[in-house]
Amino acid sequence: MPTYFDFDVPRNLTVTVGQTGFLHCRVEGLGDKDVSWIRKRDLHILTVGVSTYTSDQRFQVIRAENSPNWTLQIKYPQPRDSGVYECQVNSEPKMSLSYFFNVVELKANISGTPDLYxxxxxxxxxxxxxxxxxxxxxxxxxxxxxxxxxxxxxxxxxxxxxxxxxxxxxxxxxxxxxxxxxxxxxxxxxxxxxxxxxxxxxxxxxxxIGEHPAAMQHNSAGSNSRTRSGSQVGILLLGCLQLILVQFKWSIYFHRQTCEGPDYR
Structure with a gap:
């Protein structure tokens, strides 16, 4: 009897973080051949037969005796476990069937801002x-x-x-x-x-109780505006004072020139 995959099984699985995933591989006419599960991204051998070939004990094959079903169980999956997994048979030539495993992280969301008044x-x-x-x-x-x-x-x-x-x-x-x-x-x-x-x-x-924070922010903005206005008035007054001092110095200079005459030395 020839060895072949049963394609009438789901091969695209999506689970949430922490939800155990099951990838079902059904092989008919296996005979004395072995079934292996491979993680495609790094070609890491996860299982051969019913034995686990990785130190990550979250991966395990489930198979009843004499059953054609070789199910890869992935416990406590995380987003990093997402990707392509292959069910392989060590026939000649090698046979393989790809499975797409997707792990999503659901997050709750409360409408509005982090602070509600x-x-x-x-x-x-x-x-x-x-x-x-x-x-x-x-x-x-x-x-x-x-x-x-x-x-x-x-x-x-x-x-x-x-x-x-x-x-x-x-x-x-x-x-x-x-x-x-x-x-x-x-x-x-x-x-x-x-x-x-x-x-x-x-x-x-x-x-x-009382004023809404938006009003307080408005008052704060008004206060900042008044502070800026006060600063501008202060700068204007300082400029006027400097101008008066310059005019005063020039007035003293011309007064000396008039009273003493020019100095030609």
Whole structure:
């Protein structure tokens, strides 16, 4: 029976960082030949048969007894593991089949700037989003500081005019919205959205009483403008004083020339 690859298997796999990847190679009519897995970028032999030929123990072949399936398992993959892998058979001539393995790092993103200023009594609205990934995106949990925000607990503790709600939707990715009604100074702090399969994101919320920081920045700008104006007036006065001193010196000189006459010595 001739040896051949079964091409009816996925050969383009995308996983997220930390998600175990499986590359399935099915060889029919293998006989007494061996199957090897090779990393194409450096031609490093990862496995031969069911034996691992690399010190990186994240790589391993999974094969049931007498099965034509030789599956390369890659644990805890990182972006550096992305690339082409080859399933090879030591036939004559050599047979090989390429697989494309892609490792992506999903990151959560909170809309807006790293610092959010909210007036006391207003609502805090935070939106955290993860773009569409290669598989189910899991869930997002919200933290204030090191404490998880449990909406059920918070609803019981707050009065009827306040509340904390979290809404998730999985339309075109995963989006989570945290809303805190009628914010008070106690709501100031660092808020973090923590996804189950992506890197977290944070924002610092400042609940302020009175003037908004934008107004303070405006006043600061006015103060700087007044400072610049004062500096310009000071330079003008100094110039006038220097001119008066020069005129005074020339006045003394001409007075001496008139009273004493020219000196021809």
């Amino acid at each position: 909210v007036k006391s009594g207003s609502d805090i609205n935070l939106t955290c989003r993860i773009p569409q990934g290669p598989h189910e995106l899991g869930n997002i949990f919200w933290y204030k500081g090191n404490e998880i925000i449990d909406t059920a607990v918070n609803q019981n503790e707050l009065d009827s005019n306040r509340g904390i709600t979290v809404e998730n939707d999985w339309l075109d990715g995963l989006t989570s919205r945290l809303k805190i009604r009628r914010a008070s100074s106690n709501d100031t702090g660092n808020y973090t959205c923590v996804p189950t399969i992506a890197k977290s994101a944070s924002v610092y919320v400042h609940v302020i």
